[in-house]
Structures are given as C-alpha cells and as structure tokens.
Amino acid sequence: MNQNSYRGGRHKKADPSTAFRCSVNFTASEQSKLLSMQEQSGIESLSAFIKMQIFGKPFKVHVVDDNSRIFIDRLSNMNNHYREIRISYNLMLTTLRENFNEKKAMAALYKIEKMTIELVKLNREIVALAKDFDERWLRKSP
Template identity: 55%
Template structure:
C-alpha cells in the first residue's frame, strides 16, 4: 500500500525522439550560400533544410515573379468588379421595371444591354491577354 498513484498526465513521449545533435562550423561565404539555398527552398526551419540536403530528399524551389503576381492580383480585382457589376445590374433592372413605364424601361434596358455587351468584349480581351501572358512568361518557370 506504499505505492504512489501516478497520473498519466502531460505530453505523450515520442516514439522516435530526435536527441542526437551534430555541430557544423561555416565561414562567412559558406554561411551566406547556405542561407541563400535555404531561402530558395522555402523550408521553414534551417535544421529541416539541412536534413533534406544530407539525406538526399528532394525539395521544390518555387520562383515568385513579381510581374506575374501583380498581373494575377489585377485579374482578381477585375473578377471582383464583375461580381459587383452583376449585382448592380440586377438591382438596376429591378428598379427600371418597377418605377418606369414599359417604353421608357425598355429603352433604358437596351442601353444597359449595349454597355453589358461592351463589358463582355473587354472580358474576352482580358482572357486573351491572360493566355498570351501565360504562354510567354509563366512557361519559363515551369
């Protein structure tokens, strides 16, 4: 009866703990090369990057082109504008049909349809430019 009751509280022990450590010394040039390789790899910790290098596990390097990022951001902005225009278009049609005579509302709807056609042409042109951009620039990084 002298046994103590221990609770199973706290963290569960790891099955394969990493307890063995190695130390490596670099000069300034080697350290800058290591940092550059680490930044290119995109791996979060330097120790994980060194493990990947030592044991030959492959990693991917992602290149972020600033021009393509800006282009994609602007395309996203256009998409947001189109959604806003679509919502406004629905509201405008409801208002035209509700508060005007049928002849006046049909004339205004014709104008609205004409402007919408121009918007569709612009959107097709944007898609063409995006495909052209993809063919010329983004294929270089793949």
C-alpha cells in the same frame, strides 16, 4: 509509504527517436551557399531544410516578380469589379421591372444590353492578355 513515480524535471518525449543528432562542419563558402539555398526554399528551420536535402525530398523555389504580382493584383481587382457589376445589373433589372412602364424599361434594357456586350468583349481581351502574359513570363521552364 506512498512513493511518487514522478520526481520532477522534464517530461519524457512521446517519440524518443528524435534524440539522435549529427554534426557537420562547413567552410564559410559552403555555409553561405547552404543558407542561400535555405532562404530560397522558404523553409524557416535550417534543420528541416537539411533533412529534406539528405532524404531526397525535393524543394521548390518560388520567385516572386513584382511586375507579375502587380499584374495579378490588378487582374483580380478587375474581376471584383465584374462581380460588382453583375450584382448591380441584377438589382437594376428588378428596379426597372418594378418602377417603370414596359416601354421605358425596354429602352433602358436595350442600352444596358449594348454596354454588357462591350463588357464581355473587354473581358475576353483581358483573358487573352492574361493567357499571353502567363505563357510568356510565368511558365518559364528551367
């Protein structure tokens, strides 16, 4: 007779230590406070949140301000534009070198240099404004 050790049903867990469970009773106000804390933490599982609280693992609350998000989005769009300008600048220099004589190329290069200096000044102003915004609004200590 060939005996099969598997009789059907659920497979045994690799880590049987997860079988222990605890039960806690809350009042309505405690339950709502617990749920609001769990929502602020961003952890989807309530059991994982409770474990973190019991075993002393800190959780961080990230508050997303719409104005700061919009500012950061626009700032990253400006950085993308600067990247595009840099690529266009390199392409334009190679085109000037290949297609124009030296006098016309130098005149165009002089104009490009003036515009580049203005862009650098504008970029420095933007960076200063971003640092000021960061210091005033984003780094609030509790």
